[in-house]
Amino acid sequence: MIILKIGGSILTEKDSNESEVDTKSLKRIASEIKASLDKSFKELIIVHGAGSFGHPPAKKYRIGEEFDKSEYPEKRIGFCETQNAVKKLNMYVCEAFIEEGLPVVAVPASSFMTATNKRITHGDLDQFKKYLNKGFIPVIYGDVVLDDELEICVISGDQLIQYLAMNLNPESVILGTDVDGVYNKNPKTHDDAMFFDKFSSIEDLDTLEGTTNIDVTGGMVGKIKELLYLADLGIESKIINAEVENNIYKVLENEKVKGTVISRGN
Incomplete structure (x- = not known):
């Protein structure tokens, strides 16, 4: 098993306020992954960053910072905007991979993970294992999740890598x-x-x-x-x-x- 992280700066203009995908880089990376899988069998999990899609709304609404109850309605909207933004990027990523013949399936962190003070404390990885066993490539990405102390927070792709690796014991992390x-x-x-x-x-x-x-x-x-x-x-x-x-x-x-x-x- 290999866990491969593709940084948001590769897929997008990370410091831009515009949500644009670098389609050329994405297509090239997809083709390189396909060429490797065609040459030799390996279980693969792909993690990608949020880039210019997720970072602006997360920063705008200060997701993960402490706040009082009067701010909660606005924070909820910020959570939703951030979640929706990273899902859009994931859609582009999965679309490019599928076009290359890669059997990818999106597994959003917000659908099965929770955190405590910005650290992942729960995530049921049974679905990950089932997808891997059936020959799929799970794709997970930087996301917003519920937090037991802060209500909501950002979970980076890098933290996802750590959590997945600790629980799935891959041969290598890239x-x-x-x-x-x-x-x-x-x-x-x-x-x-x-x-x-x-x-x-x-x-x-x-x-x-x-x-x-x-x-x-x-x-x-x-x-x-x-x-x-x-x-x-x-x-x-x-x-x-x-x-x-x-x-x-x-x-x-x-x-x-x-x-x-x-x-x-x-």
């Missing part, structure tokens, strides 16, 4: 982003940014100056923190650049791809 891996600075704005082949401890985060814009889901630092939890369980992860042609295919086939490995090993 994160496709818009950079080659982890740098001490944003490589898009700093020519002297230093690349990390590997991350193995929370202390390593002190060397980062901010690799990406921090959004409502935590940016690159948030990704690393989630993956370090998996490293403690012996599950290795790799962050790669999904914008580079054939990188998704290669990493699914366990071929050499530049990236940052998140692991506790030497």
Whole structure:
């Protein structure tokens, strides 16, 4: 089993207020996944980010922040707008994958997961297992869910990866982003940014100056923190650049791809 995360920045213009899909990238990634599955059998779960679809409404309504009861009607609308926005993106993703002949089925987090203070505390994965057993590819994505303490909150694709991996024990976890891996600075704005082949401890985060814009889901630092939890369980992860042609295919086939490995090993 492989859990593959496709970042929202790959599928959309994440910092844009316009909800537009990068159809060219989406089609290419779908074809690379199909080519890999045609070559060798593997169970696959796909997670994707919310990108420019989910982040603007989540930020506008401050989903996940504490509020008083007088704000609840507006917060409910914000929850609904955010949920609807990420479902729209998921529809585009699934449509492109189906056109490539991939048997994908959407499984929204908001339909079966709940959280406590922004952390997933319950999720029945029986349906995931049933879909996998019947040869489907479950697709889950960053979403809003009910929260026992905050009423509602955002659950990122990166947190979903951690929860799924902890409970399903995949062979590998792959994160496709818009950079080659982890740098001490944003490589898009700093020519002297230093690349990390590997991350193995929370202390390593002190060397980062901010690799990406921090959004409502935590940016690159948030990704690393989630993956370090998996490293403690012996599950290795790799962050790669999904914008580079054939990188998704290669990493699914366990071929050499530049990236940052998140692991506790030497």
